[in-house]
Amino acid sequence: MIEVNELSKRYGSTLAVDSLTFTVTPGVVTGFLGPNGSGKSTTMRMLVGLDAPTAGTVKVGGRLPHEHEVPLCQVGALLEAGAAHPGRSAFDHLHALAVTNGIGRRRVNEVLALSGLAEVAHRRSGGFSLGMGQRLGIAAALLGDPATVVLDEPVNGLDPEGILWIRDLLDRLAAEGRTVFVSSHLMREMAQIAQHVIVIGKGRLMADLPVAEFTGALSGRRVTVRSPQAAALRELLLGPDVTITTVSRTELDVEGLTSEHIGDVAAARGIPVHQLTTSQASLEEAFMKLTREAVEYRAPEFARGEA
Amino acid sequence: MTLTVPPSTGPPAGPAADPAAGRGVTLPRVIHSEWIKLRSVRSTTLALALTVVVLIGVGLISSATMGETFAKGADVDDAPFTPTSPVGATLGGVFFAQLLTGALGVLVMSVEYSTGMIRATLSAVPTRLPVLWAKTLVFGGTLFVLTLAATLIAFFSGAALLESHQVGPTLSDPGALRAVLTTPVYLAGIGVLGIAFATLLRSTALGVSVISFMVFLLDSLAGLLPSAIASDVVKVLPASAGNAFMSAQHDPDLLGPWAGLAVFCGYLALALAAATVVLKRRDA
Numbered sequence: 001m002i003e004v005n006e007l008s009k010r011y012g013s014t015l016a017v018d019s020l021t022f023t024v025t026p027g028v029v030t031g032f033l034g035p036n037g038s039g040k041s042t043t044m045r046m047l048v049g050l051d052a053p054t055a056g057t058v059k060v061g062g063r064l065p066h067e068h069e070v071p072l073c074q075v076g077a078l079l080e081a082g083a084a085h086p087g088r089s090a091f092d093h094l095h096a097l098a099v100t101n102g103i104g105r106r107r108v109n110e111v112l113a114l115s116g117l118a119e120v121a122h123r124r125s126g127g128f129s130l131g132m133g134q135r136l137g138i139a140a141a142l143l144g145d146p147a148t149v150v151l152d153e154p155v156n157g158l159d160p161e162g163i164l165w166i167r168d169l170l171d172r173l174a175a176e177g178r179t180v181f182v183s184s185h186l187m188r189e190m191a192q193i194a195q196h197v198i199v200i201g202k203g204r205l206m207a208d209l210p211v212a213e214f215t216g217a218l219s220g221r222r223v224t225v226r227s228p229q230a231a232a233l234r235e236l237l238l239g240p241d242v243t244i245t246t247v248s249r250t251e252l253d254v255e256g257l258t259s260e261h262i263g264d265v266a267a268a269r270g271i272p273v274h275q276l277t278t279s280q281a282s283l284e285e286a287f288m289k290l291t292r293e294a295v296e297y298r299a300p301e302f303a304r305g306e307a
Numbered sequence: 308m309t310l311t312v313p314p315s316t317g318p319p320a321g322p323a324a325d326p327a328a329g330r331g332v333t334l335p336r337v338i339h340s341e342w343i344k345l346r347s348v349r350s351t352t353l354a355l356a357l358t359v360v361v362l363i364g365v366g367l368i369s370s371a372t373m374g375e376t377f378a379k380g381a382d383v384d385d386a387p388f389t390p391t392s393p394v395g396a397t398l399g400g401v402f403f404a405q406l407l408t409g410a411l412g413v414l415v416m417s418v419e420y421s422t423g424m425i426r427a428t429l430s431a432v433p434t435r436l437p438v439l440w441a442k443t444l445v446f447g448g449t450l451f452v453l454t455l456a457a458t459l460i461a462f463f464s465g466a467a468l469l470e471s472h473q474v475g476p477t478l479s480d481p482g483a484l485r486a487v488l489t490t491p492v493y494l495a496g497i498g499v500l501g502i503a504f505a506t507l508l509r510s511t512a513l514g515v516s517v518i519s520f521m522v523f524l525l526d527s528l529a530g531l532l533p534s535a536i537a538s539d540v541v542k543v544l545p546a547s548a549g550n551a552f553m554s555a556q557h558d559p560d561l562l563g564p565w566a567g568l569a570v571f572c573g574y575l576a577l578a579l580a581a582a583t584v585v586l587k588r589r590d591a
Contacts, residue, residue, distance in 0.1 A: 045591075050590065050591040069332075072431050085422050095343055096347070097428070099336055100432050103330060
């Protein structure tokens with residue numbers, strides 16, 4: 001159980017986290033979504049006591065970060081990929097962390113096996129790929145067999161097999177009754193991994209709901225129309241609450257109208273239609289819609305999601 | 308949820324018992340952790356070995372070359388690298404070894420920041436200060452033991468070389484035993500200063516620069532002060548304070564040996580106190 005209450009963090013003049021309040025419950029995988037720079041990592045650092053809140057509190061298992069008697073057993077965290085000395089072996093890295101909490105070699109070997117690193121356990125971690133570095137970080141997070149697992153961007157750098165592995169692992173951890181809190185800015189992976197989602201933008205809470213509801217509630221239906229007279233059709237469809245994106249000379253993306261309406265309008269004016277497709281907005285699009293105004297540095301072509 | 312709720316179906320491939328039983332952060336455990344860190348990186352081990360080699364090697368070279376000068380009773384040069392006594396000749400490696408121990412001390416802490424390891428370290432030990440104490444004790448202790456052995460070897464083998472000119476010192480010579488026993492204190496102390504500086508600065512480059520500046524250049528810089536106060540200021544600088552207790556013969560330009568040791572320990576206490584406050588308060 002993670003309880004975040006009126007949490008704020010200020011760095012100089014920047015308010016990185018702004019009065020966040022949410023609860024992460026055990027038993028399901030909870031995603032933590034937000035664009036880069038939205039305050040996800042800062043929030044997670046405060047969860048394990050690396051950064052001190054400017055205001056508010058964050059409790060894991062009912063306790064403040066420095067109150068845990070056996071910190072690694074209460075909350076296991078991956079906060080930065082490859083946060084290991086490159087000259088030290090995976091085993092020594094994990095062993096050094098484990099012994100601080102009184103955890104022995106046996107558990108070190110267990111998490112090495114669990115994360116698929118048993119064969120490279122005694123190699124220097126400097127030679128590890130990005131994916132292996134992630135696995136090492138996840139192994140470290142699991143050392144204390146913790147009741148709460150916090151992973152910051154764990155999918156980064158993993159190959160498809162690795163993503164599958166982490167999805168299974170997180171499912172299993174949640175099924176065992178643990179609290180699993182996973183951040184990402186990659187919506188597609190998150191949609192596959194999490195059952196519940198907490199969305200932030202510019203340090204503020206934007207949504208806290210099941211993933212299915214998140215996509216359902218926030219996604220407008222979008223209709224893709226292909227027509228040789230796309231420009232003319234566009235003029236006919238324009239209206240209040242209707243957004244039309246001209247994809248190409250012959251293709252439009254229409255939001256705010258049903259495919260039936262569009263087809264009827266085209267037929268009434270004799271405009272040929274070559275394609276009329278309805279697409280459910282992906283989590284990615286729903287997310288972008290939600291955070292559009294919250295993105296600090298937006299690329300010009302940012303708002304084009306995939307169909 | 309209460310503190311020790313075990314996961315309902317047991318941990319993945321782990322023990323089914325309460326994972327927190329018998330566990331917890333203690334200073335001896337953090338010391339064990341820092342010992343694992345120290346011995347598990349080859350470059351650290353090599354640098355420690357190099358410190359020993361330098362301490363013995365330079366002592367042997369200066370003992371071999373200075374024997375004749377001391378035997379003639381000629382006035383020795385006042386140049387900074389030149390030992391002024393037979394005991395000083397055998398311990399001539401200190402001048403160079405201090406740079407190694409200082410830089411290594413910086414690295415022991417700064418590498419935690421440069422690799423990001425500090426986040427994992429402090430997540431495991433959220434009270435933080437045991438990490439600083441453990442690093443200080445493990446690294447300082449290791450340095451003391453290694454440099455004590457090296458100093459003894461340098462002293463006795465250097466003395467044997469000097470004896471060929473009938474100027475070989477013995478431990479019963481005035482100040483000789485003190486010099487031999489406090490040299491490792493100084494070298495370990497410089498290493499601990501490195502840890503403290505790195506905690507404050509979080510940068511290898513900055514930390515090494517500051518510690519080299521302190522041991523090699525600060526005294527010369529203070530010498531540029533108006534002559535009325537220059538000698539008083541130089542006396543209480545860390546390197547001069549170290550010379551005061553590591554020299555077998557008392558130099559009137561320096562503090563007395565025990566005053567020097569007290570001043571040196573004062574710097575250590577000050578640096579560690581500052582590191583403590585900063586480590587505790589700063590976001591990691």
